[in-house]
Amino acid sequence: MEILWVLIALVMLSFVLLPVLRRRRGMIEQVPAGHPDAADPADYGFVREEELDIRMPGPDQDLLDVLNVVQRTHDYRAAQQLLAGTEAEDERRWQRVQAFAGAAALELHQRPGGVGDTPGGQWLRVWRAEAPKDAGGAAVHAEFLVQQAWRTSTPGTDDFRIIMEEAKDACGQAALLAPGDPIPYIVELSVARGLSYSRPEFEQLWLKILDRAPAHMGAHLAALHYWCEKWHGSRDQAMSFAEAAAARAPQGSLLAAMPLFAVFEHLPEVNLVTGFYQSEVVTKAIHGALFAVHAARPDDPMLAHVRHLLVFFLVRAQRWSEAVNQLIHVDGHVGALPWTLAGDPAGEFAVYRALAVAGYEANGGNPASLPH
Numbered sequence: 516m517e518i519l520w521v522l523i524a525l526v527m528l529s530f531v532l533l534p535v536l537r538r539r540r541g542m543i544e545q546v547p548a549g550h551p552d553a554a555d556p557a558d559y560g561f562v563r564e565e566e567l568d569i570r571m572p573g574p575d576q577d578l579l580d581v582l583n584v585v586q587r588t589h590d591y592r593a594a595q596q597l598l599a600g601t602e603a604e605d606e607r608r609w610q611r612v613q614a615f616a617g618a619a620a621l622e623l624h625q626r627p628g629g630v631g632d633t634p635g636g637q638w639l640r641v642w643r644a645e646a647p648k649d650a651g652g653a654a655v656h657a658e659f660l661v662q663q664a665w666r667t668s669t670p671g672t673d674d675f676r677i678i679m680e681e682a683k684d685a686c687g688q689a690a691l692l693a694p695g696d697p698i699p700y701i702v703e704l705s706v707a708r709g710l711s712y713s714r715p716e717f718e719q720l721w722l723k724i725l726d727r728a729p730a731h732m733g734a735h736l737a738a739l740h741y742w743c744e745k746w747h748g749s750r751d752q753a754m755s756f757a758e759a760a761a762a763r764a765p766q767g768s769l770l771a772a773m774p775l776f777a778v779f780e781h782l783p784e785v786n787l788v789t790g791f792y793q794s795e796v797v798t799k800a801i802h803g804a805l806f807a808v809h810a811a812r813p814d815d816p817m818l819a820h821v822r823h824l825l826v827f828f829l830v831r832a833q834r835w836s837e838a839v840n841q842l843i844h845v846d847g848h849v850g851a852l853p854w855t856l857a858g859d860p861a862g863e864f865a866v867y868r869a870l871a872v873a874g875y876e877a878n879g880g881n882p883a884s885l886p887h
Contacts, residue, residue, distance in 0.1 A: 556865075556872045558882050559839070562847045567861040571614070572851035573819030578611050582618055591642035591652070598651030603696040606816040609733040612651070612698055615639075616658035620666065650696060653689035657702045660685055661709075670709055679709045697727035697734060704737040708746055717741055730768050732817040735760050736776060743780045753777045761803060771807035772821045775800040779824060779853065792831040801828050805837070819844075823851040830867045835874030842868055843885065 557563070571578070577597060584593045594615050601608040622635025639659060642652040660682035668675040683706045689699035700723045707717050724734050735757075742748035742756045757777035764770035778800045791797065804825050811818050822845045829838035849855075849864040857863035 556868050559843075559872060559885065560882075561842070561868060561872075564861050564865040566847075567864060568848045568850065569854075569860045570850050571610070571848055572823055573816070573845060573848050575607065575610070575816070578607075578614055582614065585615070585638060586618060586622070589638045591638045591645075594638075594655070595642065595646065595649060595651055598655075599649075603693065603698065604728045604731065606731065606733055609698055609701055609731070610816060612654050612658050612702075615655045616662055619655070619659050620662045623663075624666075648692060650689060650693035653685065653692050654696070654698045654702065657682055657685035657689050657699060661702055661705045664709060665705070675709065679706055682706050683710065695727060697724050697731060700724045700727070701731070701734045701737055704734065704741065708741050711747060712741075714747075717747075730765055730770060732769050732820075735770060735773055736820075739773070739776060739780065743777075745780075750781045753780060764807075767810050767812060769807045769811050769815060769817050769821050771810070772804035772824075775804040775821075775824055775828065776852075779827070792828060793833075797828065797832070801825065801832065801834075804828075808841075819848065820851050823849070824853065826867055826871065827853045830870050830874070833874060835871055835878055836880060838867075838871035839875045839880070839885070842871055 581593045581597045585591060598608065598611060598615075601611060616639075619636030619639040624635070626633075626635035636659070639652075639656060642649070643656050646652050660678055664675055664678035664682060668678060683703065686699045686703040686706060689702070690696070693699070700720060703720055704724075706712075707720055712720070721738055724731065724738075728734060739753060739756060740746055742753040744750050744753065748756075754774065754777045757773035760773045761771045764773075778797055804821055808818065808821055808825065811821075822841045825841045826838055826845070829835075829841065845851075846868070849860050854860035854864045
């Protein structure tokens with residue numbers, strides 16, 4: 516989940532709807548705008564497509580305020596204070612570390628610097644230079660290097676390995692500054708995937724995280740990638756990892772939604788019929804995620820991540836009313852899977868939202884019958 520990368524080179528759609536949309540993970544057929552069967556999401560109070568916030572999955576006003584201050588003043592101290600005031604085990608700390616690292620990476624991409632020019636993200640360099648013992652700054656720097664490796668070089672190349680080795684060292688330094696903080700080890704999960712850690716090495720790293728934050732949803736999502744078929748595992752291993760996490764999830768934990776993320780990571784790269792999304796495996800994963808959402812704290816920072824993925828699956832399964840119910844809670848923010856995989860996250864989200872509303876109305880729903 517890299518929160519701010521999706522800001523780079525976004526091209527807004529010049530039109531809202533297409534009769535047929537072919538997507539990376541399947542095909543969606545949609546009625547054209549103006550068709551008698553077309554519904555208007557605006558009637559439901561949803562945010563206009565051009566106003567959707569693509570930076571985060573849900574609201575975090577403190578983070579947005581601090582990001583604005585840091586990027587306006589190029590002074591790291593507001594970020595330092597926010598992280599210092601965020602508990603180590605809090606999911607928000609991981610999200611905020613990602614956000615600050617992403618902001619610095621984006622700035623560097625936009626202003627790489629040259630003769631006489633200050634490169635973007637200089638405030639992060641100053642942070643590390645002026646506060647070398649600050650655990651928050653060390654964690655942000657490690658995550659910054661990870662993001663740089665994935666964004667600027669190709670896995671397996673010398674450049675990629677050099678940056679990842681530097682990131683690994685940065686994770687170790689961050690861990691020494693805060694022995695009980697799981698964040699440096701969570702950052703290292705991405706390093707483990709990029710540097711192809713052996714199973715024993717990865718499991719040793721994972722145990723360090725479980726010792727510090729056993730129910731950390733963000734950590735589980737990061738670890739899931741390692742076990743996926745496209746990296747160092749298989750479909751069965753990824754699902755086993757996800758189901759084990761769901762089985763040991765404490766009451767109220769969103770870990771019960773992990774199987775849905777495992778299913779998503781292994782969707783075939785072909786056009787799929789609706790029946791797949793109504794199959795037993797997918798239906799079971801959807802129900803697990805719905806249960807997790809129902810049982811979770813309303814302020815759980817990972818709740819929006821699960822709701823966004825549910826929108827994708829519920830629309831695909833033509834469970835329109837349930838999809839609209841999830842949209843009510845997340846509309847306005849689209850910085851989450853699956854939208855961030857698209858070149859235009861806001862446009863991708865808007866397509867699914869329009870489909871959900873159209874299906875909802877086609878089955879007798881209307882704005883007045885929305886759940887409250």
